[in-house]
Amino acid sequence: MKSKSSFPIWLKLCLFLVTWFVLLLVFEIISQSLLPQFSEKISPIYKLPVRTVNHLFQLVATLSSIWLFTKYIDKIPFISIGFYTKGKLKEFVSGFFLGAIIMAIAFFLLLSLNEIAFNSYWIHIKSILFSILFFTSVSVLEETLCRGYLLGQLVETSNKYVALVVSSIIFTALHSFNPNMATIPVLNLFLAGILLGITYIYTKNLWFPIALHFSWNFFQGPIFGFEVSGQKFYAVIQQTRFEDNLLNGGSFGFEGSLLATFLMLIVIFGIWRFYERKSISS
Structure with a gap:
């Protein structure tokens, strides 16, 4: 579905990437504050779970960024980017x-x-x-x-x-x-x-x-x-x-x-x- 945004494409993508990086940072802070017991410094045994949990937070940040732009900037359904x-x-x-x-x-x-x-x-x-x-x-x-x-x-x-x-x-x-x-x-x-x-x-x-x-x-x-x-x-x-x-x-x-x-x-x-x-x- 075609975007209804009036933003020039390169400006919009730059704004999107900035938003994405900011949300990644926010969710990284949240993950580190909620999961200190999984710090890789404690034991190598927790390395995989930590990596997995951190990446799940990154996934939430990414999907949130895309949802914000599809809903409020592009004004298209999130599913229309390829999830039919x-x-x-x-x-x-x-x-x-x-x-x-x-x-x-x-x-x-x-x-x-x-x-x-x-x-x-x-x-x-x-x-x-x-x-x-x-x-x-x-x-x-x-x-x-x-x-x-x-x-x-x-x-x-x-x-x-x-x-x-x-x-x-x-x-x-x-x-x-x-x-x-x-x-x-x-x-x-x-x-x-x-x-x-x-x-x-x-x-x-x-x-x-x-x-x-x-x-x-x-x-x-x-x-x-x-x-x-x-x-x-x-x-x-x-x-x-x-x-x-x-x-x-x-x-x-x-x-x-x-x-x-x-x-x-x-x-x-x-x-x-x-x-x-x-x-x-x-």
Whole structure:
């Protein structure tokens, strides 16, 4: 649904980002004051719950910012940014399985090339549940922000491909302070933004990118044992890299590898081709 705002698009997006940062700060203060007992300084055992709880506060701040702007500035329903559910189950399931398949290909290909080694597996139900909650909040937050609102607004006023590139640059910038950042991770984060946004410019729906984002992260870290954007998480599969290089991604994880670059380019082209053909035939 088209925004009814009279604000110039760039001014509105700047005001939105300022509002978002302010609310993030407010909710961070609230989370730190309400949950001092979960401080990471007390015990490493609480690291995952703290990270999860803090991210849930960030999610609330993000959704609140978007709701304020959709209601009072754009004057459109919040759901219209991409949360319509009718007939979208297929898109959600497709996104979920696509992320799982990409990570399975990455793991077994690197295993066959002797880039990584399987050590053991460790199933810990509590950690799996925390991981599901954490990566659900990550995918909903980042997709609602970068695709649902920012890309959705940009598509209204500019070429859809320009809008996709700009939103992907913002998505990359939001990850710029992640550990072990380097040139290939920056490139791959940008391509991830393209991959997650390519369906949105055709469908204006968030269920595919949310499912893909969740599945990509969840299978990458908690299942197959890679770092996720430079960060370590609990993993079912315990693996070891023989050396850090551009094929396995090193300490940034699979997202820092040239293999990830290659796979994302293939999938991006495939999705683009599918929707272009679909638009021509219709």
